[in-house]
Amino acid sequence: MTSHICTRAHHGRAPTLSLRPLCALLAALPFAALAQDAALQTITVKAPKAAVQPVGAAAADAEALQSGRASSSDTASLLRNLPGVSLFGAGGVSSLPSVHGLSDDRLRIQVDGMDLVSSCGNHMNPPLSYIDPTRVGSVRLFAGVTPVSVGGDSIGATIQVDSPAPEFAAPGQGRLLKGQAGTFYRSNGNGMGANLSATYATEQMSLRYDGSTAQSDNYKAARNFKAAGPAASNKPTQWLGGDEVGSSSYKTRNHSLAYALRSDEHLVEMRLGLQDIPYQNYPNQRMDMTGNDSHQFNLRYQGQYAWGQLQARAYHEKTRHSMNFGEDKQFWYGPAGNVPGMPMDTEGKTTGLQVKGDIALSARDTLRVGAELQNYRLDDWWLPSGGGMAPNTFWNIREGQRDRADVYGEWEARWTPQWLSQIGLRGSHVRSNSGAVQGYNANYNMEANAFNARDRKRSDSNVDMTALARYTPSANASYEFGFAHKTRSPNLYERYTWSTGGMAMRMINLAGDGNGYVGNMDLKPETANTLSATADWHDATGEQWGVKFTPYLTYVNNYIDARRCSGSGAMSACTPANQTATTGFVYLQFANQDARLHGFDLSGFTDLGRTANWGQFALSGVVSYVHGTNRTTGDKLYGTMPLNARAALTQRLGAWTGTAELVMVTAKTRVSAVRNELPTAGYGLVNLRGSYEWKQVRLDFGIDNLFDRFYNHPQGGAYVGQGQTMAGTAVPWGVRVPGMGRSFNLGVTVKF
Numbered sequence: 010m011t012s013h014i015c016t017r018a019h020h021g022r023a024p025t026l027s028l029r030p031l032c033a034l035l036a037a038l039p040f041a042a043l044a045q046d047a048a049l050q051t052i053t054v055k056a057p058k059a060a061v062q063p064v065g066a067a068a069a070d071a072e073a074l075q076s077g078r079a080s081s082s083d084t085a086s087l088l089r090n091l092p093g094v095s096l097f098g099a100g101g102v103s104s105l106p107s108v109h110g111l112s113d114d115r116l117r118i119q120v121d122g123m124d125l126v127s128s129c130g131n132h133m134n135p136p137l138s139y140i141d142p143t144r145v146g147s148v149r150l151f152a153g154v155t156p157v158s159v160g161g162d163s164i165g166a167t168i169q170v171d172s173p174a175p176e177f178a179a180p181g182q183g184r185l186l187k188g189q190a191g192t193f194y195r196s197n198g199n200g201m202g203a204n205l206s207a208t209y210a211t212e213q214m215s216l217r218y219d220g221s222t223a224q225s226d227n228y229k230a231a232r233n234f235k236a237a238g239p240a241a242s243n244k245p246t247q248w249l250g251g252d253e254v255g256s257s258s259y260k261t262r263n264h265s266l267a268y269a270l271r272s273d274e275h276l277v278e279m280r281l282g283l284q285d286i287p288y289q290n291y292p293n294q295r296m297d298m299t300g301n302d303s304h305q306f307n308l309r310y311q312g313q314y315a316w317g318q319l320q321a322r323a324y325h326e327k328t329r330h331s332m333n334f335g336e337d338k339q340f341w342y343g344p345a346g347n348v349p350g351m352p353m354d355t356e357g358k359t360t361g362l363q364v365k366g367d368i369a370l371s372a373r374d375t376l377r378v379g380a381e382l383q384n385y386r387l388d389d390w391w392l393p394s395g396g397g398m399a400p401n402t403f404w405n406i407r408e409g410q411r412d413r414a415d416v417y418g419e420w421e422a423r424w425t426p427q428w429l430s431q432i433g434l435r436g437s438h439v440r441s442n443s444g445a446v447q448g449y450n451a452n453y454n455m456e457a458n459a460f461n462a463r464d465r466k467r468s469d470s471n472v473d474m475t476a477l478a479r480y481t482p483s484a485n486a487s488y489e490f491g492f493a494h495k496t497r498s499p500n501l502y503e504r505y506t507w508s509t510g511g512m513a514m515r516m517i518n519l520a521g522d523g524n525g526y527v528g529n530m531d532l533k534p535e536t537a538n539t540l541s542a543t544a545d546w547h548d549a550t551g552e553q554w555g556v557k558f559t560p561y562l563t564y565v566n567n568y569i570d571a572r573r574c575s576g577s578g579a580m581s582a583c584t585p586a587n588q589t590a591t592t593g594f595v596y597l598q599f600a601n602q603d604a605r606l607h608g609f610d611l612s613g614f615t616d617l618g619r620t621a622n623w624g625q626f627a628l629s630g631v632v633s634y635v636h637g638t639n640r641t642t643g644d645k646l647y648g649t650m651p652l653n654a655r656a657a658l659t660q661r662l663g664a665w666t667g668t669a670e671l672v673m674v675t676a677k678t679r680v681s682a683v684r685n686e687l688p689t690a691g692y693g694l695v696n697l698r699g700s701y702e703w704k705q706v707r708l709d710f711g712i713d714n715l716f717d718r719f720y721n722h723p724q725g726g727a728y729v730g731q732g733q734t735m736a737g738t739a740v741p742w743g744v745r746v747p748g749m750g751r752s753f754n755l756g757v758t759v760k761f
C-alpha cells in the first residue's frame with residue numbers, strides 16, 4: 010500500500026527527492042495510517058459511518074473540536090486536520106482555509122447556513138471569522154466532487170460550520186437547564202479568553218445564549234527574523250523584539266442568541282448574532298482592522314412531510330468594517346508628519362433566502378430540489394486624511410452589488426446495496442454592478458472618469474453539473490468517483506477596484522503577499538472541471554483501521570490569476586520596471602487565465618491495541634500533495650502548499666487522553682513568479698496535547714511547537730507587520746511571516 014502510493018507519486022512528476030522522506034515515514038508506520046476524517050487530535054479511532062455523512066462529506070469529530078479550542082481562537086483552525094486542508098495566514102482569528110489548492114472565495118463557506126461575504130479589500134472578515142470556535146457544534150467538509158445541493162458560486166470545496174443543534178427537554182423531563190463556561194490561556198502572545206453558554210428548554214421550546222471573548226498580544230517566532238527596533242521611525246517607544254511578529258494581536262467578542270420551537274414534525278429556529286472586534290492586526294497586510302461590527306439575523310425552518318423533508322432559511326447580515334494603522338504600523342505621514350493615517354471603511358449587507366426539499370421518490374430514489382437567492386451590497390470608502398489623500402472621499406467601491414439566484418436538482422439512487430449514483434444540475438445567475446467612483450483629488454480623475462464612462466453592469470449565467478458513483482463491494486472497501494463542472498463569478502474587488510495609483514493598489518490585496526492589485530471589469534467567471542476519486546479500505550467495523558486515498562485533477566478555465574499591470578498616467582504604479590521586476594513588491598491586475606491543479610490526499614488510522622496499565626493506543630496520519638500550474642503563462646499558482654504530512658499517536662486511559670503529533674512540511678520551491686512569491690524551507694513540528702475529563706470539568710492542555718522550531722508556513726505571506734507600510738518601498742521585501750514559537754496552552758471547561 011505504502012510503496013504503491015509512493016511509486017505512483019514519483020511517476021506524477023512529483024518532486025522525487027522531497028517525497029522520499031515521507032515515503033520512508035509511511036513505510037515505518039504499521040499501516041499507512043489515515044483517519045477517515047483525519048481528526049488527528051482526537052482520541053477516538055472510530056471512522057464516521059458512511060451512512061451518517063452525506064455523500065462526499067468528511068467531518069471533524071466532537072473530540073477534535075474540543076481540543077482545538079484550547080489551542081486557537083481561529084475557527085478555520087478546526088479544519089486543520091481534515092485531509093487536503095491548509096490555512097492561509099491572516100489575522101489571529103481570520104485565517105483562510107485552502108482545500109486542494111483553492112481558497113478564499115473559490116470555496117463555498119457557510120456559517121449556520123449563511124453565505125457570508127467578506128466586505129474588505131484585504132478579506133479581513135472571511136465567513137469563518139464570524140463564529141467563535143467555542144460555539145462551533147459541527148464542521149463538515151465536501152472536498153473532491155461537491156454535490157450541487159451544497160455547492161454553487163464556487164469552484165472548490167464546500168465548508169459548512171454550524172452552531173450546536175437546539176436541545177430540548179426529554180419527554181417527561183419537564184425543563185432542561187444547562188450550560189457551560191470555559192476559559193483558556195496561551196503563553197505565546199499571552200492569549201486569553203472566556204466563553205459562556207446557557208440553555209433553557211422545554212420539550213417544545215429551546216433558548217440558548219452563547220458569548221465569547223478572546224484576545225492576544227503579538228506572538229513570538231522561535232527566533233529573530235528581523236532586527237529588533239521601534240515599530241516605526243516615529244514610534245520610538247513602541248519597541249518590537251527581533252522575534253516578535255508585529256501586528257499579530259487581536260481582541261474579539263461574539264454573542265449569539267438562539268430560540269427554537271418544535272413539534273413532532275416541525276422545527277423553527279431564530280438566531281441573532283452580534284460580533285464586535287475592537288482590533289485585529291495583520292502581519293501580512295499593510296492595514297489593520299480597527300473595528301468589525303456585525304449583526305446577523307438567521308431564521309430557519311425544517312419540516313418532515315409524507316413526501317420528505319423541507320428546509321427553508323432567511324438571513325440578513327450587516328457588517329461595518331474599518332481599517333487604519335494599528336500600534337505596530339506608522340500612523341503619521343506626510344513631510345510634516347501631520348497626516349493622520351488612512352481611514353478605510355466598508356459596509357456590507359447580505360440578504361439570503363434558501364428553500365430545499367428532499368423528496369423520497371421511492372426506496373431507491375431521492376430527489377433534492379432547491380432555490381437560493383442572495384443580495385449583496387457593498388460600499389468601500391476612504392475618508393480624506395490630508396496630503397495626497399485629500400480633499401475628497403476616495404470611493405473604492407460605491408454602491409457595489411452582487412446578486413445571485415440559483416435553482417438546482419439532484420437525483421440520488423441506491424441501485425443495489427453495492428451501487429449508489431448521484432447526478433446534479435445547478436443553474437445560477439449572478440448580476441454585478443458598481444456605481445460611479447471618485448478619487449481623493451483631480452490626480453485620480455482620468456481613471457475615475459474612464460471607469461464611470463463604462464457600462465459596469467455584468468450578468469453571468471452559470472451552470473454547475475456533477476455526477477458521482479459509489480461502489481461498496483464489501484464491508485472492507487468502498488470506492489467513490491465522479492466529475493464536477495463548477496463556476497464562480499468574480500467578486501466585487503476583483504471586478505470593480507479601479508485605481509492604478511500605487512498607494513490605492515497596495516490597499517487591495519486578497520493574497521497577503523504585500524503586492525498591489527487593481528480590478529478588471531472584463532473578468533469572466535472561472536469554471537472548473539474536476540475529476541476525483543476516493544478509495545476507502547477499512548476493517549468490517551470501520552473502527553480498527555482504515556486507509557483512504559483521494560487523487561484529483563482540476564482544469565480551471567478563466568482562472569482569476571493576476572498579471573503585472575500596464576497603464577499610463579502620472580499616478581500609475583504600472584511602470585515598465587514593474588513589468589519585469591523579479592524582486593520587490595509589484596503591481597498586478599486580476600486576469601482570466603487557465604490553470605490546472607492535481608494532487609492527492611492519503612489518510613488513515615489504526616488501533617495499536619490496549620494494555621491494562623497503559624490504555625489504548627492509536628495512530629493516525631494524513632499526507633497531502635497538490636501541484637498548481639497556470640497553463641496560460643506556465644507560472645506556478647500562488648499559495649499552494651508543498652507536500653505535507655501529519656502523524657499522531659494517541660493514548661486513551663480512563664478519563665485521560667494524550668496525543669503526540671508530528672507535522673512535516675517540505676520546502677516550497679514552486680512559487681508564483683508574477684507575484685514574486687517567496688519560497689520557504691521545509692520543517693517539522695511536534696505538538697503535544699492532553700485532556701482530562703471529570704464529570705463536570707474538562708481540562709485541556711498542550712504544548713504547540715514543543716521544540717521551539719523556527720519555521721515559515723508556506724501560506725503565511727509576506728511580512729509587512731511594522732513600519733511605514735503605506736509606502737511602496739519603505740517596508741523591506743523578502744521577509745516572511747514566521748510561524749509561532751513554542752506555546753503552552755491551557756483550557757478549562759465547566760459544565761453545569
Ligand SMILES: [Cu+2]
Pocket residue numbers: 128129130131132133134297298330331332
Ligand atoms: Cu479590512
